[in-house]
Amino acid sequence: xxxxxxxxxxxNTTTIVCxxxxxxxxxxxxxxxxKKHFLxxxxxxxxxxxxxxxxxxxxxxxxxxxxxxxxxxxxxxxxQPVEIENLSFSGVGFKMELSKYMRIGQRVMVEFYLDxxxxxxxxxxxxxxxxxxxxxxxxxxDIDPFEKELGFFLKS
Numbered sequence: 001x002x003x004x005x006x007x008x009x010x011x012n013t014t015t016i017v018c019x020x021x022x023x024x025x026x027x028x029x030x031x032x033x034x035k036k037h038f039l040x041x042x043x044x045x046x047x048x049x050x051x052x053x054x055x056x057x058x059x060x061x062x063x064x065x066x067x068x069x070x071x072x073x074x075x076x077x078x079x080q081p082v083e084i085e086n087l088s089f090s091g092v093g094f095k096m097e098l099s100k101y102m103r104i105g106q107r108v109m110v111e112f113y114l115d116x117x118x119x120x121x122x123x124x125x126x127x128x129x130x131x132x133x134x135x136x137x138x139x140x141x142d143i144d145p146f147e148k149e150l151g152f153f154l155k156s
Contacts, residue, residue, distance in 0.1 A: 020047030060088040067112025120149040
């Protein structure tokens, strides 16, 4: 069964587009927040598909960027290479070989270059929220609403 991903707006509505006929419908989905994130939909054209509701506050962009992290507060600072897999205005998801030494709640500094036209350098402090094998996800400590470089990159 085909899956379609849709982002939920702040007013708890989303737009569903049928992959078969492109019929578009706006629907309220607030009742599914914190409960169900997949909906089985049957379009009038006969197409049946699954809709994945994404309640994230910010859009997450898939990336293939190289960077480094530094563990903060340990007294011993060693850079570790990371591969940044996704990036949003509020956080980053990355893979690293030595993830077994990391802990949820740990603070790290991540440094990398965006692959846009300007190759902008970003250095952001974050707290680790997710650790699954070699994949780690972190939330930025300070979210600057006027961070132009990151905003332009995410919209490109």
